[in-house]
Amino acid sequence: MRKYEIFKIKSEYQSFIMGRERLLFELLAVGPSTNYQEIEYLCDQLNEMEIDQIIRHKLSKCFDKIDSHRNEYRLTHLIKGEVFIKLGTHCIEVYCQGSRMLDLDLFVALSTATDRFFAVMNEQEECGWLKPVKYSERMILENTLV
Structure with missing residues (x-):
């Protein structure tokens, strides 16, 4: 079984993190509950309705069955x-x-929702x-932020 933790980086920090992904990995690898203040600072709170819409509308085409209960989803392909997806405040x-x-x-x-x-x-x-x-695109992004 493969486990992922997915975060939505705040737009103002995205260009700073590019090229420094390994440092971000070291911060996030400890676990969302351990470094919550840092995660809250660097990552946007997840919009549950947006994620729900992505799962239900976009992934329903790829999966045979989608079950959900509160902020948890089980997607099955035969x-x-x-x-299995579980939504937290800052982490999927x-x-x-x-x-x-x-x-x-x-x-x-x-x-498809964002590149962050x-x-x-x-x-x-x-x-x-x-x-x-x-x-x-990164050069354009960095030049517009300067």
Whole structure:
């Protein structure tokens, strides 16, 4: 089973974090409850209705069955496997069992909403943007913020 923690980085810190993702990983890898003040400072609070809409409308096309209760979702695909999603205030916890295509389906759906989602996979010590900003876009972004 693969576990991800996904955060929505505040827009004012996105350009600063680019190129420093490993430092952010070290901060987030400890766990959202341990470094809550830092996470609250760097990450936006999640909009539950926005995430719910993404899961129900965009992912319903990719999955055979979607069950939900409060802020928890179980998405089932008969061939690919299962995804369990739990929404927190600043973090989306995701558990995937089965094909890695499950992860990709979720990442693509979330990245359609914004390019500020950042995922951490502690067990494999991996991290990254769900929708990486291209170098030319990054230069434009940095130049407009200066």
